[in-house]
Amino acid sequence: MRSHLRLGRHILGLAAMSYGVIDLVWHQVTSLGGISHPNILVYIMVMLEFIGGLTLQFRRTSKIGAVVLCVVFLVFSLYLLPPILQTPLVFAPWGNFFEEFSILVGGFLVLASTVLSDRKIAAKVEQVAYISFGICVVTYALYQLLYLTYTASLVPKWIPPGQMFWAIATTIAFALAAIAVLSNHSALLASWLLTAMLTLFGLLIWVPACIIHPHTLDNWTENAQNLSIAGTAWIAAEYLSKRKSTKPVL
16 A cells, blocks of 8 residues: 655645735736736636645545646646747756746656556656656756855845855755755755755745735745745655655565
8 A cells, every 4th residue: 555645745735825825816827928818817727726735735635636736837837948948048947947847746746656556657757756856956056056146145144154155055955965866875864954944945034025025926936936845855755755665675
């Protein structure tokens, strides 16, 4: 009997519901463009994000949630491909894509654990999703490295020894986590530490930013994005724990 992913899917589901609230309040989904009645798109996507996030909270309905979120964030990920094709040498579109893609990866890890009945196929999907997550972590490190000054500006000034120190330290942490995940060396520890770091990002940076500047859309979207990535990292750690516990003893 397969074990279900635990807290990670709850965090990912909460992030999806947060996206639903943001899209409803700011009608952000209309940026997907070009339809005659854009409000219809807003309400459809909000409904799907809510349904996916909510049903992911319960074991009996987590299958539905996993499928819905995979479909929704596959659409969002595909929407971010044209900017990459237009400016392939500019990193920002790549970073934006992989931030969105990481949510899809989390959804596929849950999907493989809850929906796929063929254990061999499920294991292959999990492995591909896990490797994809490692690639996403590589892009997080690159994003911070290439935009180090901006990263430093996000660090609260009251945290010693300084903003640039923590910008560099967390960039190195992302890089080490990516190496660990992709090489499968201390990957479980790295995934848990990555989850902890992302959680601290939310608690120290994005939650206070939303409280201090509640009318700034970017704060809310970054908070939801960080929460979703933390959820995916948690799911990846749970996947590694499950794989370790089911590995046959020689």
